[in-house]
Amino acid sequence: MKSGLYIVATPIGNLKDITGRAVETLKAATVVACEDTRVTKKLFSLLGLPINKPFISLHNFNEEEKSQEIIDKIKAGNLIALVSDAGSPLISDPGYKLVKKCREQEVYVTTIPGVSALVSALQLSGFPANRFMFAGFIPNKDKARKDLFEELKNIPAT
Amino acid sequence: MKSGLYIVATPIGNLKDITGRAVETLKAATVVACEDTRVTKKLFSLLGLPINKPFISLHNFNEEEKSQEIIDKIKAGNLIALVSDAGSPLISDPGYKLVKKCREQEVYVTTIPGVSALVSALQLSGFPANRFMFAGFIPNKDKARKDLFEELKNIPAT
Numbered sequence: 207m208k209s210g211l212y213i214v215a216t217p218i219g220n221l222k223d224i225t226g227r228a229v230e231t232l233k234a235a236t237v238v239a240c241e242d243t244r245v246t247k248k249l250f251s252l253l254g255l256p257i258n259k260p261f262i263s264l265h266n267f268n269e270e271e272k273s274q275e276i277i278d279k280i281k282a283g284n285l286i287a288l289v290s291d292a293g294s295p296l297i298s299d300p301g302y303k304l305v306k307k308c309r310e311q312e313v314y315v316t317t318i319p320g321v322s323a324l325v326s327a328l329q330l331s332g333f334p335a336n337r338f339m340f341a342g343f344i345p346n347k348d349k350a351r352k353d354l355f356e357e358l359k360n361i362p363a364t
Numbered sequence: 365m366k367s368g369l370y371i372v373a374t375p376i377g378n379l380k381d382i383t384g385r386a387v388e389t390l391k392a393a394t395v396v397a398c399e400d401t402r403v404t405k406k407l408f409s410l411l412g413l414p415i416n417k418p419f420i421s422l423h424n425f426n427e428e429e430k431s432q433e434i435i436d437k438i439k440a441g442n443l444i445a446l447v448s449d450a451g452s453p454l455i456s457d458p459g460y461k462l463v464k465k466c467r468e469q470e471v472y473v474t475t476i477p478g479v480s481a482l483v484s485a486l487q488l489s490g491f492p493a494n495r496f497m498f499a500g501f502i503p504n505k506d507k508a509r510k511d512l513f514e515e516l517k518n519i520p521a522t
Contacts, residue, residue: 213487215479222385223477227378296487298494306490317484319381321373321477329371329454329475332464336456339497339521361519363497 207234209280211308213301214287215294215320221252223321229253231318235287239264239276241300245291264288266300273304280313294322298342328364338364365392367438369466371459372445373452373478379410381479387411389476393445397422397434399458403449422446424458431462438471452480456500486522496522 212231217223232238232255240246243261250257264272280286290299308315328335339361345351370389375381390396390413398404401419408415422430438444448457466473486493497519503509 215483218477220385222388223383225381225383225478227380230380294483294487296493297483301487302490302492302494305488309490315488317487319376319479319484320383322480322483325373325452325455325480325483326475326477329452329459330463330473332460332467334460335454336460336500337498339519340495341521342494357520361497362515363499 207231207285208314209283209285210314210316211276211280211304212285212287213295213305213315213317214289215318215322216246216249216289216292218292218321218323218326224253225318225320228318228320229255231285232287232289234285235259236284237262237276237279237286239272239286239288239304241265241289241291246289249289264300264304269300269303273307276304277307277311277313280308292323294320294324297322297324297340331364333364335364337362365389365443366472367441367443368472368474369434369438369462370443370445371453371463371473371475372447373476373480374404374407374447374450376450376479376481376484382411383476383478386476386478387413389443390445390447392443393417394442395420395434395437395444397430397444397446397462399423399447399449404447407447422458422462427458427461431465434462435465435469435471438466450481452478452482455480455482455498489522491522493522495520 214228214231237260239262243263247257276286288295288301295301305315372386372389396419401421405415434444446453446459453459463473
């Protein structure tokens with residue numbers, strides 16, 4: 207596998223919900239970028255994968271500064287696996303700024319696709335899924351939550 | 365595995381983009397509901413899975429009538445695997461009416477999640493994916509396409 211950023215989906219509820227290609231990529235990665243290194247190291251152990259390589263924490267609060275560090279590692283020949291705590295990275299998870307920067311600097315980016323909570327929820331909802339909107343996390347505060355629902359109620363989609 | 369409707373995601377571009385649980389479920393299924401039986405039988409062959417069981421075609425034009433037939437089979441003890449030609453069923457693919465009917469008749473429905481083109485496209489786009497709208501297939505006709513884009517341009521999301 208060539209050097210680059212590999213966006214790898216990991217299991218959500220069932221350890222068997224991972225593809226063969228994802229396991230191969232996590233094994234081949236020379237560096238792992240993840241949200242919480244403890245969570246991801248635990249996943250590696252459960253999957254029987256080696257953890258004797260650098261694990262870098264990338265989250266909403268350090269993404270701006272960490273992204274260039276990661277890109278420099280790719281330029282130096284590393285194969286970086288980007289994972290979130292669970293599911294498909296970037297969908298309501300960090301990573302978008304890193305991908306954008308990779309694009310700008312013409313660094314190889316690919317996805318090793320897999321499970322996503324969003325897709326599962328839609329499938330099981332009993333609602334039409336040929337048109338829908340994903341609005342992200344719902345705010346905890348009453349006012350912000352009410353404002354969001356007011357805004358969304360006029361959108362013609364699931 | 366108990367009888368019910370199992371919504372199984374299948375590979376899109378790479379045959380290795382399927383989870384272990386999906387392969388097990390396709391193997392255990394007593395009936396397969398799919399869009400195009402030729403496409404799905406070919407996939408089974410490529411994956412080394414047995415095709416000596418009924419394959420039922422379920423598409424946008426017969427979903428209403430076929431759904432009850434499938435539910436009756438589940439009630440009779442069958443394990444039905446619902447797949448689309450590729451990717452995650454129900455996302456711009458048939459199946460929603462069947463799931464809705466299962467819910468109404470309290471028939472067991474679950475998802476065996478996997479890859480989805482939508483998620484991959486979002487991850488690689490370089491756009492924020494914490495809020496987005498999926499609008500389905502874009503019409504071929506100029507007028508219909510223009511109307512859709514007019515409608516969408518005011519929606520505050522990717």
